[in-house]
Amino acid sequence: MIEPEIFVFDAYGTLFDVHSAVARHREALGPQADRLSDLWRAKQLEYTWTRSLMGAYRDFRALTADALDHAAARCGGLPEGLRLPLLEAYETLDAFPDVIPTLEALKARGRRIAILSNGAPGMLASAIHSAGLATLIDVCLSVDEIMVYKTAPEAYRLVLDRFRVRPRQVSFQSANRWDIAGAARFGFHTVWINRGGLPDEYQDLAPGRILPGLSGLLP
Numbered sequence: 378m379i380e381p382e383i384f385v386f387d388a389y390g391t392l393f394d395v396h397s398a399v400a401r402h403r404e405a406l407g408p409q410a411d412r413l414s415d416l417w418r419a420k421q422l423e424y425t426w427t428r429s430l431m432g433a434y435r436d437f438r439a440l441t442a443d444a445l446d447h448a449a450a451r452c453g454g455l456p457e458g459l460r461l462p463l464l465e466a467y468e469t470l471d472a473f474p475d476v477i478p479t480l481e482a483l484k485a486r487g488r489r490i491a492i493l494s495n496g497a498p499g500m501l502a503s504a505i506h507s508a509g510l511a512t513l514i515d516v517c518l519s520v521d522e523i524m525v526y527k528t529a530p531e532a533y534r535l536v537l538d539r540f541r542v543r544p545r546q547v548s549f550q551s552a553n554r555w556d557i558a559g560a561a562r563f564g565f566h567t568v569w570i571n572r573g574g575l576p577d578e579y580q581d582l583a584p585g586r587i588l589p590g591l592s593g594l595l596p
Contacts, residue, residue: 380488380548381488381545381546381547381548381566382488382489382542382546382547383488383489383490383491383536383540383542383546383547383548384483384488384489384490384491384547384548384550384594385491385492385493385536385547385548385549385550385565386490386491386492386493386549386550386551387492387493387494387549387550387551387552387553387556388492388494388495388496388501388504389470389494389495389496390418390551390552390553390572391550391551391552391553391570391591392472392473392476392492392508392510393470393471393472393473393504393508394470394471394472394473395414395418395467395470396414396418397466397470397471398414398463398466398467398470399411399413399414399417399463399466400414401466402459402462402463402466405456405459406455406456406459409452409453412451412452413448413449413452414448416444416447416448416451416452417444417445417448418444420443420444420447420448421437421440421441421444422555423444424440424443424444425437425440425495425526425527426526428440428526429525429526429529434524434525434526436497436521437495437496437497437500437521438497438499438500441464441467441500442464445460445463445464446460467500468499468500468503468504468507469503469504469507469508470504470507470508471508472508472509472510473572473590473591475590475591475592476508476510476591477508477509477510477513478592479591479592479594479595480510480513480514481513482595483594483595484513489515489516489540490513490514490515490516491514491515491516491517491518491536491539491540492505492514492516492517492518493518493520493527493532493533493535493536493549494517494518494519494520495519495520495526495527495532496519497519497521498517498519498521501517501519502517505517516539516540518535518536518539520532520535522535523535527556527559528555528556528558528559528560528562529559530559530562530563532559533549533559533560533563533565534563536549536565544563544564544565545564545565545566547565547566548565548566548567548568548594549565549566549567549568550567550568550570550591550594551567551568551569551570552569552570552571552572552573554569554571554575554577554578554579554584555579557569557579557582557584558578558579558582559582561582561583561584561585562582566585567584567585567586568584568585568586568587568588568594569584569586569587569588570588570589570590570591571587571588571589572589572590574589
């Protein structure tokens with residue numbers, strides 16, 4: 378297969394570790410930290426899908442705060458004064474260790490690099506800057522532009538509109554299997570970054586490749 382011209386990456390869970398916000402405050406959160414982080418992420422995603430289906434868009438920063446409040450209530454509440462630091466930490470999530478070397482190598486080969494994310498533009502800008510990715514990302518696309526979340530086809534079409542390419546000229550990488558299903562349905566070449574070794578699903582919308590990390594994108 379000819380290597381695609383454009384490599385598009387999901388942000389949260391693919392480039393940025395969504396659990397690193399809670400990890401920074403693990404001691405203060407105590408034994409409920411992992412449960413809180415898992416619930417926070419699950420409700421955040423649930424809210425994007427629910428609001429897209431009902432046509433009631435609310436941006437990702439607001440949904441992230443709503444999801445934290447729900448997760449905290451399920452876990453017995455947050456220690457006093459910790460809500461704002463957790464939300465601020467989500468704006469500057471840690472990048473996975475394989476992100477910078479992989480993006481540098483792709484850039485060295487002349488490939489264009491983009492992000493396509495549910496994240497609000499300000500959130501994405503903060504995360505990109507804090508992780509040291511600003512010089513490696515050519516374009517950052519947010520669904521905020523169209524006010525509907527992935528996996529709506531309109532979200533993936535943002536890439537075609539921006540780069541004026543056909544779907545098969547795009548390699549789309551995500552650690553979220555539901556996102557890969559949406560991108561495959563749209564016609565992108567897809568690479569599922571299965572960091573957690575999870576079982577496959579959406580069998581009728583299979584990824585083009587499955588890798589345990591981003592470094593597998595390199596020859």
